[in-house]
Amino acid sequence: MEVETLVWKYALVNAYTHKGKANPKAVIGKVLGENPELRPKAKEIIPLVNEIVEKVNALSIEEQEAKLREIYPEFFEEKREKKEEKKGLPPLPKAEKGKVVTRFAPNPDGAFHLGNARAAILSHEYARMYDGKFILRFDDTDPKVKRPEPIFYEWINEDLEWLGFRVDEIHIASDRLEIYYDYAEKLIKMGKAYVCTCPPEKFRELRDKGIACPHRDEPVEVQLERWRKMLNGEYKEGEAVVRIKTDLKHPNPAVRDWPALRIIDNPDHPRVGDKYRVWPLYNFASAIDDHELGVTHIFRGQEHAENETRQRYVYDYLGWEYPVTVHHGRLSIEGVILSKSKTRKGIEEGKYLGWDDPRLGTIRALRRRGIQPEAIRELIIEVGLKRSDTTISWDNLAAINRRIVEPIANRYFFVADPIPMYIEGAEEFTAEIPLHPDHLERGVRRLKFEPGKPVYVSKDDMELFRPGNFVRLKDLFNVEVVEVSENGIKAKFHSVDYEIARENRWRMVHWVTEGKACEVLVPDGDELLVRKGLLEADAEVKVDEVVQFERFGFVRIDEVTPEKVVAIFAHK
Numbered sequence: 001m002e003v004e005t006l007v008w009k010y011a012l013v014n015a016y017t018h019k020g021k022a023n024p025k026a027v028i029g030k031v032l033g034e035n036p037e038l039r040p041k042a043k044e045i046i047p048l049v050n051e052i053v054e055k056v057n058a059l060s061i062e063e064q065e066a067k068l069r070e071i072y073p074e075f076f077e078e079k080r081e082k083k084e085e086k087k088g089l090p091p092l093p094k095a096e097k098g099k100v101v102t103r104f105a106p107n108p109d110g111a112f113h114l115g116n117a118r119a120a121i122l123s124h125e126y127a128r129m130y131d132g133k134f135i136l137r138f139d140d141t142d143p144k145v146k147r148p149e150p151i152f153y154e155w156i157n158e159d160l161e162w163l164g165f166r167v168d169e170i171h172i173a174s175d176r177l178e179i180y181y182d183y184a185e186k187l188i189k190m191g192k193a194y195v196c197t198c199p200p201e202k203f204r205e206l207r208d209k210g211i212a213c214p215h216r217d218e219p220v221e222v223q224l225e226r227w228r229k230m231l232n233g234e235y236k237e238g239e240a241v242v243r244i245k246t247d248l249k250h251p252n253p254a255v256r257d258w259p260a261l262r263i264i265d266n267p268d269h270p271r272v273g274d275k276y277r278v279w280p281l282y283n284f285a286s287a288i289d290d291h292e293l294g295v296t297h298i299f300r301g302q303e304h305a306e307n308e309t310r311q312r313y314v315y316d317y318l319g320w321e322y323p324v325t326v327h328h329g330r331l332s333i334e335g336v337i338l339s340k341s342k343t344r345k346g347i348e349e350g351k352y353l354g355w356d357d358p359r360l361g362t363i364r365a366l367r368r369r370g371i372q373p374e375a376i377r378e379l380i381i382e383v384g385l386k387r388s389d390t391t392i393s394w395d396n397l398a399a400i401n402r403r404i405v406e407p408i409a410n411r412y413f414f415v416a417d418p419i420p421m422y423i424e425g426a427e428e429f430t431a432e433i434p435l436h437p438d439h440l441e442r443g444v445r446r447l448k449f450e451p452g453k454p455v456y457v458s459k460d461d462m463e464l465f466r467p468g469n470f471v472r473l474k475d476l477f478n479v480e481v482v483e484v485s486e487n488g489i490k491a492k493f494h495s496v497d498y499e500i501a502r503e504n505r506w507r508m509v510h511w512v513t514e515g516k517a518c519e520v521l522v523p524d525g526d527e528l529l530v531r532k533g534l535l536e537a538d539a540e541v542k543v544d545e546v547v548q549f550e551r552f553g554f555v556r557i558d559e560v561t562p563e564k565v566v567a568i569f570a571h572k
Helices: 002-014 024-034 038-057 059-069 074-086 113-129 152-164 177-189 200-209 221-234 282-292 303-320 339-347 365-369 373-383 396-403 459-464 498-503
Strands: 102-103 133-138 168-173 192-198 242-246 261-264 279-280 297-301 323-328 332-333 390-394 415-417 418-424 431-435 444-449 457-458 470-474 477-486 488-495 508-509 516-524 527-534 546-549 553-561 565-571
Touching: 002 024, 002 038, 002 059, 024 038, 038 418, 059 074, 102 113, 102 297, 113 168, 113 297, 113 365, 113 373, 133 152, 152 457, 177 192, 177 221, 177 242, 177 261, 177 282, 177 303, 192 221, 192 297, 200 527, 242 303, 261 282, 279 282, 282 303, 297 303, 303 323, 365 373, 365 553, 365 565, 373 390, 373 396, 390 396, 396 553, 396 565, 415 457, 415 516, 418 459, 418 477, 457 459, 459 508, 470 498, 546 565
Parallel strands: 102 133, 133 168, 297 323, 332 390, 418 488, 470 508, 516 565
Antiparallel strands: 192 242, 242 261, 261 279, 415 527, 418 457, 431 444, 470 477, 477 488, 516 527, 546 553, 553 565
8 A cells, every 4th residue: 555545544544533633643653653664754754644634634524434435445344343342241140051041021001112121132132142032021910000001012022023032932911810829829828928908008017117917927717718808809909918928027128028919999901801800919920920931030120139039038938949130220321211101291291292202212212213223232232231220322322323324324415494506607417426335336316407496505504605615515516605695595616526625625515406395303302303404306215214314414214205205313
């Protein structure tokens, strides 16, 4: 590689990795450090480096990347390989090939979101890593407080499939109530559970003092009679609860004789209606199912550690071995709502468009925004098994997604808030622009300039359109701005060659002629901005396709009609 090309390579790499600004000293260090044979020529090379760095820094980031891909495409391949080397999860404790069974147990009371995805992805990845089994278990036994809805069973299945999961078994807790009843009765007969008919306030008072409920040590026959009354409907909601006997002096009052099953009047469950009145609480149903389904490893948030303490009493009484538990911290994303209750409230109030509103952190919202399933999986694997809570920035997820979509996203011009520009002295010209600069086999877009007709440029670039300024209309020609008024911009043709613009450091703008109406929905914190403009008239975009609007960002096409195109902004 000749010296000048070598300097261009190092200068572009340095600029690309430092937000578009190369440092001459860093470039000189790289050139001479990695090519010691050039050190005797240092006096000649230093001025060349300074000159080339100046040229590189005058380019836009997009132009820098294009030039770097042209002279050193290996850089992007090496970067991808290094990233892939970092991937991977640590070995799982007490895991054997073919014997690992994991489960994900969502409550179908809302859409699956990024916070849930941590336990789900870790469970699935480890099941696949050890050639084991991954179980999806719907935890739907709370028809009152966390009421399940039919649509969410369907959506969670769809979201897992979209994320690339292979679900080996599906179980629904509301189908398994008779199993829970059998174990409840068994524990009562063993003297390890009892039916408490204390008013809730009275029980809490006794529990907090470490005093036994008066029903705790009554004969098994009495307990079984009360149990039958619960099942037969002789008790009303709140009048009787099955409790697991634990240590009354346990330091955590919530562990003391915790509730296993309770009565819900008129449950109107979406799957089983009013067939059952006695419903297991999470810790009882989960403990029973993890054993019955052969779960060997449980991935759960650190905040659920108390659940394990409770559930171990059931396992000890029944002589079972508790699964290996892997705790991890909470996962949140800056500026994105994950809370189901807040999301539901926002939807009911009309603040959000639905569970897939692009401002939200549901999997459906991320999908609608153009985030790829591989990006979500990679992000979770990158965070790994940290016990501490993790807050990721949107930029982290965007960086991973950008690397995935960049090779597949075709390029188009979108002009937001279009302003007409009338150009004098230019002849008819057709710009042939690759759909993707690295994949010429995909073909070209053709944008035709006709004398007498305006081109449209974006209001975002208005600071460049001052009388006397020169700009380059990307892939078309260079113009001089003559006049700016409320009717638009007047300019005159200067030259065709890109090199003239580059040498003079003239800024580059995108443009369209007769474009089609296009709206881009841009999430901005809790706001959803709408950018209206024009898209290339002949752009052949399809719903669900991720494309790049040049100098604007990557978007997912959300709607295509004869009247307009609607896109959702993903990231720069």
